[in-house]
Amino acid sequence: MLYSMAPMEGITGSVFRRAHAEVFGAMGRYYTPFVSPLPKVGGHFVGRNKRELDPAANAGLDVVPQLLGNDADRVVWAAGLLAQMGYKEVNLNLGCPSGAVVAKGKGAGMLRDPHALEAFLQDVCERSPLPVSVKTRIGIADDSEFDELLDVYSHCPLAELIVHPRVQKDLYRGAPRQARYGEALEQAPFPVAYNGDIRCAADAESLTKKYPRTRHIMLGRGLLANPALARELAGGPALTMAELRRFHDALYDAYTEQMGGNAVARMKEWWGYAEGCFADPKAVHRALRKARRADEYEAAVEKVFSL
Ligand SMILES: Cc1cc2nc3c(=O)[nH]c(=O)nc-3n(C[C@H](O)[C@H](O)[C@H](O)COP(=O)(O)O)c2cc1C
CATH class of the missing domain: 1.10.1200 (Non-ribosomal Peptide Synthetase Peptidyl Carrier Protein; Chain A)
Structure with a gap:
């Protein structure tokens, strides 16, 4: 099983990743908190984003940068910069539920118009020099929206789809609708990962019992509350x-x-x-x-x- 560290803006940046790896050993993979704003075409990452993405700050760890943006040209340009820096994959944030982000048609706001989303993803996947993965919610207001979204994703050559099975309006509340993840796992023509409310071994066991094809679990708040969580899920000793x-x-x-x-x-x-x-x-x-x-x-x- 691959256990990855979730992107968490303001928390799981390069400093956190390094300190965590030093004490608990490296996680299978890490996703950077969303990088935004993206550089203009021809520009470079600056300031905080430059520090976060500096390959020296991420040496020895399998780090996938996450981009937040809805301008395909800028996303492709950013992916090009990341390829030059040695990264092997780029992840797109299609889940950020913040009102300010959604109002700009970014993050979960991109789930509003599945046709526009498909055009965007097809374009980005075709031109990106790096494989493109997506971290998504399952809709804006209602999980029935996921039927169409899953169709859209399935038409695109994604490297992976990470499903956080809540809708934007849920924010971080309510039980994740795991059955929607299960559908993606069955139907998608590419690997699918699960994210949401895995806090202890029993949570992970219940998920993998229901969805035995699960191969990748992304850990967020559970890992913050128990930094030894990945080790415990792999059968290792509890946190001291x-x-x-x-x-x-x-x-x-x-x-x-x-x-x-x-x-x-x-x-x-x-x-x-x-x-x-x-x-x-x-x-x-x-x-x-x-x-x-x-x-x-x-x-x-x-x-x-x-x-
Ligand atoms: C403080 C905070 C910051 C977050 N920042 C990001 C982010 O930058 N990108 C992203 O895709 N998700 C972000 N998330 C969502 C998490 O990655 C994850 O999807 C969510 O917390 C559910 O998983 P969990 O129950 O394991 O925490 C954030 C969540 C929190 C609470």
């Missing part, structure tokens, strides 16, 4: 507090090096998920809530690990 501490320290040191005092805010975002590793997540939250400065944060972390 000593490992969690090592991971925390590696992450905090790397963020501090990259962004100085802003590392505290970054770490607190991660704690929003990682507090679930503790017997009393609310106590963890209370201990960290008021920390602003690095010294306050570091004292709070000491307290948390002695809880």
Whole structure:
């Protein structure tokens, strides 16, 4: 089974990937949080995107850059830049549910018009120098939309389809509609991966029991709440507090090096998920809530690990 790390904007960037690989070993694959805006044709990745995609920041890891955009020329140009940088695949974000993104006809907004989506994908797949995979939701408002979307995808030469079986209006709420993933797995002429609410071995077992052809599971929030999740799913030992501490320290040191005092805010975002590793997540939250400065944060972390 391939376990990959989900793209999570603001969290699973290159710093997180490296720290995680250092402590828990490399995941089978990683997807970058969405890269946006895409460079104009003739331009280059700049700023944060340039840092995120720098091959040196991703050395030794199987990283697939994810692009967010609806302009085929820019997507193809970006794929060309990525090919020159040594990447082997490009992933398109057809799932971001944010109102601002959808209003611009990007992310899940691209699912609104299946005909336009097919024209876009055919064009991108034909001209992209890299194989193109897609991460998708199953519709905007109703999962019956997925019938037509799956038809569209099946007509395109995709490298892989990663299905997060929620509609845009679900945001991250409600149970994933796994049966829709099952349909894609049966019908699509290319590999299909599953993503959504896999938090423990029982979740993964239930999925693979229902859909035994599953070969690739993408892990998101479950992996943030338990950074040893992929190892556990593969039959390995459970997370220890000593490992969690090592991971925390590696992450905090790397963020501090990259962004100085802003590392505290970054770490607190991660704690929003990682507090679930503790017997009393609310106590963890209370201990960290008021920390602003690095010294306050570091004292709070000491307290948390002695809880
Ligand atoms: C904070 C946050 C940021 C996310 N950023 C991205 C992103 O950049 N690209 C993307 O395709 N999905 C993004 N997602 C969605 C996740 O990749 C994943 O599809 C979703 O969390 C469901 O999987 P999970 O239940 O395993 O977390 C994001 C989700 C969250 C909560």
